[in-house]
Amino acid sequence: MATAIKIYSTDTNQNMVSKTVSNANPAVSDYVLKNFSQQLVSLSENSFSRAERIDTTDITNATETETETDARFAFNTTSPFASTDPSVFRAAVENLDSADMGNITFQVGSDNTAVIAVSDLKTWADRNTNFNVETFANVINQRLFNPQTGEKLATFSATNGAYHWDFKNAPDDTYIIQIYANDSAGYEFIDSLYDGATDKSDFTGSQGDRSYSADFTKEG
Amino acid sequence: MFDLQLFADTITSSSVGNLLLKFYDGDTRTLPIDDPRADLTATEINAFVDVLKNTQPLIGDKAGASITGADKFTIVDKTDIKFDLSN
Numbered sequence: 001m002a003t004a005i006k007i008y009s010t011d012t013n014q015n016m017v018s019k020t021v022s023n024a025n026p027a028v029s030d031y032v033l034k035n036f037s038q039q040l041v042s043l044s045e046n047s048f049s050r051a052e053r054i055d056t057t058d059i060t061n062a063t064e065t066e067t068e069t070d071a072r073f074a075f076n077t078t079s080p081f082a083s084t085d086p087s088v089f090r091a092a093v094e095n096l097d098s099a100d101m102g103n104i105t106f107q108v109g110s111d112n113t114a115v116i117a118v119s120d121l122k123t124w125a126d127r128n129t130n131f132n133v134e135t136f137a138n139v140i141n142q143r144l145f146n147p148q149t150g151e152k153l154a155t156f157s158a159t160n161g162a163y164h165w166d167f168k169n170a171p172d173d174t175y176i177i178q179i180y181a182n183d184s185a186g187y188e189f190i191d192s193l194y195d196g197a198t199d200k201s202d203f204t205g206s207q208g209d210r211s212y213s214a215d216f217t218k219e220g
Numbered sequence: 221m222f223d224l225q226l227f228a229d230t231i232t233s234s235s236v237g238n239l240l241l242k243f244y245d246g247d248t249r250t251l252p253i254d255d256p257r258a259d260l261t262a263t264e265i266n267a268f269v270d271v272l273k274n275t276q277p278l279i280g281d282k283a284g285a286s287i288t289g290a291d292k293f294t295i296v297d298k299t300d301i302k303f304d305l306s307n
Contacts, residue, residue, distance in 0.1 A: 005277075011255065012255075017254075019254060021251070021278070023249070023278055023279050023280070023281055024277060024278055024279075025276050025277055025278060025279045028275065028276060028277055032275045032276075032277050033277055035271070035275065035277075036271070036272070036275065036277035036278075039268055039271055040251075040253065040268075043237065043253050043256055043257060043260060043264065043265070043268060044237075044253055044254055044255045044256055044257060045255045045256075045257055045258075046254070046255060
């Protein structure tokens with residue numbers, strides 16, 4: 001369920017005015033919404049005063065969390081699969097912003113192994129009572145394409161706790177992508193998304209009281 | 221008689237910037253920016269769109285899809301006339 005933001009600003013006549021922006025992303029943090037509100041007002045003649053979610057939660061003083069700082073990755077700026085140089089992947093990781101996806105990080109080992117780590121998903125879902133798996137999937141999908149060619153690399157969907165990844169344009173064979181999920185107890189390895197040789201793999205896993213199942217199909 | 225009525229009316233001018241956003245599912249949506257700054261540049265709009273793409277504060281109206289970019293930004297000048305209907 002989408003939320004809305006009410007943005008208060010001061011116009012050039014020093015009058016307080018408000019504006020409601022509908023369909024705000026319920027999965028993003030207060031900080032992201034506040035930052036958006038500030039930047040939106042900065043494009044106008046008005047001065048930002050405060051912002052709140054439609055449920056009246058005041059987000060004016062929201063601060064960036066450690067999660068948002070650490071979990072940055074940017075498939076939409078550089079395709080990590082376009083190069084065999086792990087540093088390219090790492091650079092992409094540093095530019096990505098997954099503030100709205102909980103703790104998701106990408107790591108590249110010296111052997112060109114790329115690791116997608118999904119952590120604290122349950123915690124994150126619990127924190128965001130309006131957690132929407134479809135939004136979660138959409139946000140991931142928005143980044144899973146090759147910006148040079150526009151080719152979509154994969155499709156990710158999530159329904160009732162079952163996550164599905166389907167690679168249409170397989171990434172470079174030298175990369176092995178693995179997905180991890182964890183809770184506060186630590187990481188749990190789930191499975192390889194794509195290992196360059198296996199066309200399809202299935203996995204089941206669990207995290208706390210949340211279980212996962214998915215199948216990965218390389219198409220084309 | 222008409223002139224007297226006009227004096228009682230209220231005429232105000234304003235402008236709005238319409239940013240047409242594009243979403244992953246092909247949906248589009250206009251994000252209005254009330255009273256856009258006179259010195260606003262395309263560079264600033266593009267930077268704002270980049271923020272939207274990277275942080276995804278909004279979702280599409282139809283399927284809740286992610287923002288993929290913006291199609292255009294237009295500024296529309298408006299004149300509002302509030303008629304005095306008391307006569």
